[in-house]
Amino acid sequence: MPRSNPEASDRSKTETDFGTDFLQLDVSLAPLGGLAGWLTEQLRAAIADGRLPMGSRVPPGRVLADELRVSRGVVTEAYQRLIEDGQLAGRGRAGTFVVAAPISPGISGQASERKVPRTDFAAAPGHDVFDALRASPARIDLTPGVPDLAAFPRSAWLRAERRVLDALDPAAFGYGDPRGAPPFRRAVADWLARNRGIRVEAEDVVIVTGVAQALDLVSRVLLDDGIEEIAVEDPGSLGVRQHLASRRLRTPPIPVDQAGLRVDALRESGASVVALTPAHQFPTGVVLDGRRRRELVKWAQDEGGLILEDDYDAEHRYDRPPVPAVHALLPERVFYTGSVSKTLAPALRVGWLIAPPSHREAVVIAKRYADLGNAVLPQLVLTELMECGELERHLRMLRRRHRRRRDAMIEAIRTQLPQARIHGAAAGLHLTITFDAGFRDTDLAAAALEHGVKTQPLSWHHQLSSEPGLVLGYAASPPADTARGIALLRKALRQVLPGQL
Amino acid sequence: MPRSNPEASDRSKTETDFGTDFLQLDVSLAPLGGLAGWLTEQLRAAIADGRLPMGSRVPPGRVLADELRVSRGVVTEAYQRLIEDGQLAGRGRAGTFVVAAPISPGISGQASERKVPRTDFAAAPGHDVFDALRASPARIDLTPGVPDLAAFPRSAWLRAERRVLDALDPAAFGYGDPRGAPPFRRAVADWLARNRGIRVEAEDVVIVTGVAQALDLVSRVLLDDGIEEIAVEDPGSLGVRQHLASRRLRTPPIPVDQAGLRVDALRESGASVVALTPAHQFPTGVVLDGRRRRELVKWAQDEGGLILEDDYDAEHRYDRPPVPAVHALLPERVFYTGSVSKTLAPALRVGWLIAPPSHREAVVIAKRYADLGNAVLPQLVLTELMECGELERHLRMLRRRHRRRRDAMIEAIRTQLPQARIHGAAAGLHLTITFDAGFRDTDLAAAALEHGVKTQPLSWHHQLSSEPGLVLGYAASPPADTARGIALLRKALRQVLPGQL
Numbered sequence A, B: 001m002p003r004s005n006p007e008a009s010d011r012s013k014t015e016t017d018f019g020t021d022f023l024q025l026d027v028s029l030a031p032l033g034g035l036a037g038w039l040t041e042q043l044r045a046a047i048a049d050g051r052l053p054m055g056s057r058v059p060p061g062r063v064l065a066d067e068l069r070v071s072r073g074v075v076t077e078a079y080q081r082l083i084e085d086g087q088l089a090g091r092g093r094a095g096t097f098v099v100a101a102p103i104s105p106g107i108s109g110q111a112s113e114r115k116v117p118r119t120d121f122a123a124a125p126g127h128d129v130f131d132a133l134r135a136s137p138a139r140i141d142l143t144p145g146v147p148d149l150a151a152f153p154r155s156a157w158l159r160a161e162r163r164v165l166d167a168l169d170p171a172a173f174g175y176g177d178p179r180g181a182p183p184f185r186r187a188v189a190d191w192l193a194r195n196r197g198i199r200v201e202a203e204d205v206v207i208v209t210g211v212a213q214a215l216d217l218v219s220r221v222l223l224d225d226g227i228e229e230i231a232v233e234d235p236g237s238l239g240v241r242q243h244l245a246s247r248r249l250r251t252p253p254i255p256v257d258q259a260g261l262r263v264d265a266l267r268e269s270g271a272s273v274v275a276l277t278p279a280h281q282f283p284t285g286v287v288l289d290g291r292r293r294r295e296l297v298k299w300a301q302d303e304g305g306l307i308l309e310d311d312y313d314a315e316h317r318y319d320r321p322p323v324p325a326v327h328a329l330l331p332e333r334v335f336y337t338g339s340v341s342k343t344l345a346p347a348l349r350v351g352w353l354i355a356p357p358s359h360r361e362a363v364v365i366a367k368r369y370a371d372l373g374n375a376v377l378p379q380l381v382l383t384e385l386m387e388c389g390e391l392e393r394h395l396r397m398l399r400r401r402h403r404r405r406r407d408a409m410i411e412a413i414r415t416q417l418p419q420a421r422i423h424g425a426a427a428g429l430h431l432t433i434t435f436d437a438g439f440r441d442t443d444l445a446a447a448a449l450e451h452g453v454k455t456q457p458l459s460w461h462h463q464l465s466s467e468p469g470l471v472l473g474y475a476a477s478p479p480a481d482t483a484r485g486i487a488l489l490r491k492a493l494r495q496v497l498p499g500q501l
Helices: A035-048 A061-068 A072-084 A129-135 A154-167 A182-196 A211-224 A238-246 A263-269 A290-303 A357-371 A376-387 A390-416 A441-450 A479-496 B035-048 B061-068 B072-084 B129-135 B154-167 B182-196 B211-224 B238-246 B263-269 B290-303 B357-371 B376-387 B390-416 B441-450 B479-496
Strands: A088-090 A096-098 A205-208 A231-234 A253-257 A273-276 A306-310 A334-339 A351-354 A421-423 A430-434 A469-473 B088-090 B096-098 B205-208 B231-234 B253-257 B273-276 B306-310 B334-339 B351-354 B421-423 B430-434 B469-473
Touching: A035 A072, A061 A072, A072 A088, A129 A238, A154 A376, A154 A390, A154 B154, A182 A205, A182 A351, A182 A376, A182 A390, A205 A211, A205 A357, A211 A238, A211 A306, A211 A334, A211 A351, A211 A357, A211 B357, A231 A238, A238 B357, A253 A263, A263 A290, A290 A306, A357 B211, A357 B238, A357 B357, A376 A390, A376 B376, A390 A430, A390 A479, A441 A469, A441 A479, B035 B072, B061 B072, B072 B088, B129 B238, B154 B376, B154 B390, B182 B205, B182 B351, B182 B376, B182 B390, B205 B211, B205 B357, B211 B238, B211 B306, B211 B334, B211 B351, B211 B357, B231 B238, B253 B263, B263 B290, B290 B306, B376 B390, B390 B430, B390 B479, B441 B469, B441 B479
Parallel strands: A231 A253, A231 A273, A273 A306, A306 A334, B231 B253, B231 B273, B273 B306, B306 B334
Antiparallel strands: A088 A096, A205 A351, A334 A351, A421 A430, A430 A469, B088 B096, B205 B351, B334 B351, B421 B430, B430 B469
């Protein structure tokens, strides 16, 4: 809703972070004598439908009172009620902020205001399946894929950014090298050497906006080579499969067993490219073992095959030694990709891609035409965090915390869902549970969502048939939430399997 | 060059922003008695080849002296020489920083260390033409396309980022809406309403990483529609043409005259999509006039045509009223795109794309599979800067400064290059000069580069034949540099056209 006040930008800053036109409050609609209650509901609706988004500052009480022509006490009262409800929080002189959306979707009036995607577990997963699940209201989010986001090192980030801005040459604000900022490419090469046993030069690293973009760039250069299919693990990431399919690449499924990808099946498939997650298979958590690694290398050598190694959460391990990257064995046949999404935050949209020499130039061209290169400031901030050891400190802290959260989830599952088998808990940010009983795991996920718990059904990540299961992230939730979530899963399972519990 | 010290991350931060292994200094190679001179040259080479990148902090003198086992005075002396040369600068307690690379490429030893692209004006422009020109050494950069980068509001940016980080909900660090952060989409909608007369809802805005990505996304959805060509202006941006061609789209050229794109020629071409820069045509600076606008709208209505409006520097105008966006006339047939590259900095990689309703969903899907959405923090920082009026203040300041710089360039051209005709100086960040004489403007640009001045030959931006010319950016250079650059251009012209001056 564009604001119409052309002077807005000339008013002094402390007063006008917000106009209030966007709230579209019409005080003539308020019931007589119920102004504060009316205003509370209006603000709650504005929070629910995003006009007052999470993290935003609400207008100063004086400003809102003036614009509505109500007494300041009415506004104070409404804010106080929302603070008590946990939707607003005062932060002293900084103002009052939106800190949580209302839980009940009934209050929000969202549907009439804007199209919010809905999770329909009964349907085949569509393009917006992950957005829809993210947007679904639920008290407890056990979907996989993110680290503890509350641990993001805000102060260290800001300090590093200050150092970067203090020293930055103005020319660095211009168009840059599409491959990424040279200092960051060097820092990433160092990081991969220290943490993943990968020996590459800074020149070999292309900075991308994450594994999603890496998939897109690799797809593009392989399509130009005449490649029409990329074999994928089964089970394997639905998201990866969707990305490849969006490029019109076929994704023949290759079964995964306890030793990882079945290389014999890969060989039989006739595919010349395979995408896989060798360090911690998604979603099973299996490690590609030594024999399979040797088989995979031999396959690539025999067949001229290419390997797309998605090292998505290799930094997180608890009960086992580090697993080296396949790239270290066969750099001339491997596209290697990783990101800071699992060590810091997906919202940073920063990752890296190392292409085999045969495709290096094509990848740089693809990156150039995709977006001319990543934003510079975040790359330089990350350089600082990597070079001063801050990122490694953060990762050690996360590992300890995630391990406790994992233990809490395992304990809750053993207690509440004894019939579930647990897979892949030795590393990563999630685990998978499966059930012997025959039911549709999409029904279970749907029932769980009704109880206020978000999960992903295992079948989303399967092209071949499989036992029912769920993929459960533990890293982002405090242990108490996890325990509560698993207890609610028990109720959901009872609905899906009446008489079994 | 990966560092091998595994303890680097455990050393205390104040001491170890840098190890010095990466400098690979072997003091045994120094001539006897010439330690300081030797170290100066080694550091200069490290700056030139990027081991000590621009903006980086050099190791504290004490640390470097310890590691090299030389006296601290040797290091101090070497740093002092580089400070006097303008390559290092002390910043008090923050340390000593690299602020400029050595000018002479001979000193750097770059060629042996890494592949640096070279500008070959004699060849047809390749994929890396702009990267190569950017990397070419030259004292004065008169290439078009960037605002005054020294004016980037570093303090305001950092303050806004602090406010954002103080208030941010942890969930915002996760995966977000691929269309962009809701508050920023609203801020962009407001910005476009205030500054460009465009009335859209926040829901209509997709945040992208710049006009380059917008071109890529639009290309993708149009290719899916079976579109095989997008007509472009002639002259028109080489970069845009390269982006479209990288998607295998043909780019039939449509002539531009003093009233803008020749819509009659567009109609004759049979193309169903046209990309153009109506507010300030690149590179001629012509405005699409009222009659042509009406013709263009009629063309789109008659033919079901689609318009890709690149509003790349519409915010910069000096001697004329604002020109409304074509989007405002025909929102149902226009893809509208713009960015902060010309108002703040290209290095931010933030822009927006508004698709017509017919292609809105397809654009969102394309953005999702391209990169899952822009990084969140910069979007929220920009929201703050837009909503508190900071960006508009910055733009007013830039306009005044750019106007003075433009006037300085015009003055210098009139004095030094009286035979040049000046075009398109009423707005934007660049102007174009043309010559009646017959010569190859690529020869002129090459001669200018030899004299230390970077420019773009006009013929790069032509598919059809044209008079020779240069495209000259004035916004990024102080008037004294511009004057010196134009004086050097006079020398270059004399080489290309002996006897004419």
